[in-house]
Amino acid sequence: MIKRILGVVPVVFGVLLLTFLLVHLVPGDPVEVMLGESAPLADRGRLRAELGLDQPLPAQFGHYLAALAQGDFGRSIHNRKPIADTLRERLPATAALALCALLIAVGLGVPLGIIAALRQGKWPDSLATLASLALSAMPHFWLGPLLMLLFALWLGWLPVSGMGEPGSIVLPALTLGFGLAAILTRMTRASLLEVLNEDFVRTARAKGLSERNVILRHAMRAALLPVVTVVGLQLGSLLAGTVITETVFGWEGIGRLLVESIEKRDYPVTQACVIVIALIYVVVNLLTDLLYARLDPRVRFAA
Template sequence: MLNFIVKRSLGLLPTLLIVAVLVFLFVHLLPGDPARLAAGPEADDATVALVRADLGLDQPLPQQFLHFFVRIAHGDFGVSMRSKRPVVTEIGERFMPTLLLTLTSMVWAVVFGMAIGIVSAVWRNRWPDRIGMALAVSGISFPAFALGMALMELFSVHLGWLPVVSDGSWRSYVLPSITLGAAVAAVMARFTRASFVEVLNEDFVRTARAKGVAEQWVVIKHCLRNAMIPVVTMMGLQFGFLLGGSIVVEVVFNWPGLGRLLVDSVSMRDYPVIQAEVLLFSLEFIVINLIVDVLYAVINPTIRFR
């Protein structure tokens, strides 16, 4: 298993390098002059030139990339153009709210999504299946920003049960997590149903039933593990999408997380923060894919020998 993890980890390094190059190029293609924004609308050309030199934006692009790559290799992501604070500090303060929101959303989405998918597969083409798939299609089809505003209007404005914006309590996580996890729960339900329907038609399931094994043990003991590989794949991908896709939800609920920070940084052309955040999101996807590969090997040990 250790050799398997090491080989997979080394294979991810070229991906990180390519992502770093693309992030640097895409950020510098953004319209607008960050030196002008940092200097202020009333600054003259001489002041803007001084700010541009201070930010290192007057250097040729290859030289800027070389400095950028050397800094990130040493763990230095620079200083925010907007707040003049280290980028690591800016991201560190916003990371935990986003991570906790993502974990909360993922937990309930996986539990409810898998439960709906299993029930729909066991009672397929009957009323539990139709109700479950109708809910899944609704969850996928409804835009996150529209769902968030509808929930906010109902539970915060009219009923007054939950806060509109974060107040630091567990009640603040309810509406954003439901908004963020609705689409994930719907996807998990559909994938779980498809995977279970395929497994339920296998010979070993029919053999277990012929031996008189109770239906709940057939589902839990024989079907669950064999149906988990595609479900784990989707679970890992959806967790990565939640981390990167929390931007809309954080803006709607004014959540103090990485998504809100990224939106503010793009509007201010804060290059160091944008680069660091996109690299962080990319690294999260890569690490999640590695974890998914390891889980493959745990669920099905023959995978690690292929």
């Protein structure tokens, strides 16, 4: 764990550096966005100096690192509000959306994968495989409006967008969860089919255990190892994938905040959003490794 935590340091520094450089390469001037194109040059220069944008990029990056080391994300260029406060307001909404999407994906993908593996070559297997391929081929920016059109406009069961009404989280969660469910279906099927041919499964059957116990207590524990890895990695992808979904559904989370900050050339907010997403990736990967060792004793022995 100590080695992995120390290995996080260069990863986070690389993310900070790349984000800082790429954000500043985006065309447009935040001062011009705030004051307008017709603002006098003196006013532009004064605001640029106040925001620290008149300094060289290495100096700006150094000041940013020094503030970040103290837990200070800085202030928004657009409204001068502390970024940490904005993140605390937006992050719970994104976390709730990602968690609901993950529950939908696991609750749908894992059972479908088990059914497909146990009915290999039969119509349930073909149907589950076809459904997973179809869902994998649907991008979020297309699937979201399609679900919105069906359940909100035609059937009137759910709100179109926003966060104020009951059930407003359902459509964005389905949009995110369906894609991951397709991945988990194929992964669970392939992994379980491979495990069912192992010697320990045949031994469990030879001992007279019921097929239910053989599958759930023996085969599934080994088959879940790659599934856990995919779930851990995709959780970070869900948080990053909310950028498009939150924009489509008007969900006030960190993804939409990122899009808004890019449009306004709000460099500190953009950097803070990317850093938070990157840190979540790192933490989730670490927790996935620990859970992997819990499921497979051979990982603990190798460590």
